[in-house]
Amino acid sequence: MDSPSIIHDSIVTSSKVQLIADMSSQSTVPAPAPLPLHPATSKILIIGAGTFGLSTAYHLQEDGFKDITVLDKAAELPALDAASTDINKVVRSTYADSFYTQLARDTIARWKDPMWEGCYHESGVLCIGSAYADKSYENDVAEGARVSLLPDAERIRSTFPASLRTSGHEHPPQSRLLGDFADYSGYINLDGGWAEATRSIKILLDIVIARGAKVESRKEVLTLLNSSADKSGYTCGAICVDGSTYPADRVILATGSWTASSFPGLALDQRCLASGQSLASLQLTQEESERYREIPVVLDFRTGLYVLPPNRDNVIKTGLHAAGHTHMVAPSTSEFSSAKATGVPRKISTPRTILSHPEGSDGLRVPRSALRAIRDHLKVVYPDLAEKPWAGTRMCW
Numbered sequence: 001m002d003s004p005s006i007i008h009d010s011i012v013t014s015s016k017v018q019l020i021a022d023m024s025s026q027s028t029v030p031a032p033a034p035l036p037l038h039p040a041t042s043k044i045l046i047i048g049a050g051t052f053g054l055s056t057a058y059h060l061q062e063d064g065f066k067d068i069t070v071l072d073k074a075a076e077l078p079a080l081d082a083a084s085t086d087i088n089k090v091v092r093s094t095y096a097d098s099f100y101t102q103l104a105r106d107t108i109a110r111w112k113d114p115m116w117e118g119c120y121h122e123s124g125v126l127c128i129g130s131a132y133a134d135k136s137y138e139n140d141v142a143e144g145a146r147v148s149l150l151p152d153a154e155r156i157r158s159t160f161p162a163s164l165r166t167s168g169h170e171h172p173p174q175s176r177l178l179g180d181f182a183d184y185s186g187y188i189n190l191d192g193g194w195a196e197a198t199r200s201i202k203i204l205l206d207i208v209i210a211r212g213a214k215v216e217s218r219k220e221v222l223t224l225l226n227s228s229a230d231k232s233g234y235t236c237g238a239i240c241v242d243g244s245t246y247p248a249d250r251v252i253l254a255t256g257s258w259t260a261s262s263f264p265g266l267a268l269d270q271r272c273l274a275s276g277q278s279l280a281s282l283q284l285t286q287e288e289s290e291r292y293r294e295i296p297v298v299l300d301f302r303t304g305l306y307v308l309p310p311n312r313d314n315v316i317k318t319g320l321h322a323a324g325h326t327h328m329v330a331p332s333t334s335e336f337s338s339a340k341a342t343g344v345p346r347k348i349s350t351p352r353t354i355l356s357h358p359e360g361s362d363g364l365r366v367p368r369s370a371l372r373a374i375r376d377h378l379k380v381v382y383p384d385l386a387e388k389p390w391a392g393t394r395m396c397w
């Protein structure tokens, strides 16, 4: 949940490009300005077909760019292990950083566009817990969001459906559908909720292809091509593991948490660290699901727990927003060999996923300690659900 998903603006992706531009400016010889782009003729190469790659393609098309190629290493798109591929994601403007709040509010307005075919569900986002929530509250208020302060447990409970709050005859006497939230305060933002992540990525994929972009799967980019003609050192294309070469006037890296490990020669691991976050899901019966259908997204800033409402398959996704886990691997590409030659041998945190470690679904496993923590924190919100067995887990990078 580090950034708003489905960004309808290339700002965040271009910050990745900026990162690379910053690095080139560290060389002693100042690089000349890159050649200007022309929408009708410039060749754009985007590496990575997740949220950021496809969103960038979409917006470049909006700006009139005609020649866009998107490459992704996965055999099938959306890539099964991409961060963007998930049953659902929280859509919220509750960020302590006011830039994120503004960006997310713009995004939320756009989620309501019919192009998304109802992928967005405005369930409201309930934030309980710490000072972070208070700062988020200030940002939400400043941006005019529909927010209400919830100073005590009773007010927090009032944001859930009545069927969860009552202990009526329809439930067993010992059942505890909803926590008592003792000592908790928080706020609810009605301008937010969740989105069907994989379905929306598929929609975006279809749109950019229909508008003429070439999107190629099974294209793992091994290295970036540097311009040798003018000695500027600007990136002018990419070479894939299968030997295919893609020349371009502009190359955009949208490789998510693979960025540092895929391109070790760029030394981005000095600036960013890929980490895996633990997710777990619960399978509800249809009857249970109806009971929880209208719940808000819950973010507990005290513990890092988040819980989404059941999706159309009656699955509830929950996870821990935490520092996460690294997977340190020594890259073996030729780019890295040259980095080693310069005297910086190192390991880089590399996503360990269901595609890189498919045996016995190894790449989906999360640490037992994380599962215990999720279960303990879930008891605070939905005590009964916390007793159910996990239907699945995933380490999401």
Ligand SMILES: Cc1cc2nc3c(=O)[nH]c(=O)nc-3n(C[C@H](O)[C@H](O)[C@H](O)COP(=O)(O)OP(=O)(O)OC[C@H]3O[C@@H](n4cnc5c(N)ncnc54)[C@H](O)[C@@H]3O)c2cc1C
Binding pocket: 001, 002, 003, 004, 005, 006, 047, 048, 049, 050, 051, 052, 053, 071, 072, 073, 074, 079, 081, 082, 083, 084, 085, 088, 089, 090, 091, 092, 219, 220, 221, 222, 254, 255, 256, 257, 258, 259, 262, 277, 278, 279, 319, 396, 397
């Ligand atoms: C556990 C977890 C939960 C999250 N929850 C939320 C949430 O609730 N709300 C929210 O707004 N955000 C959330 N986020 C953040 C959000 O999911 C990400 O910011 C977003 O999906 C990143 O998109 P991306 O396109 O940068 O990366 P990805 O979706 O990971 O896409 C990167 C693509 O690049 C491809 N690729 C990688 N290397 C290469 C290569 N060398 N050659 C070719 N292709 C390559 C991959 O196959 C992949 O398809 C969450 C993130 C995580 C990890």
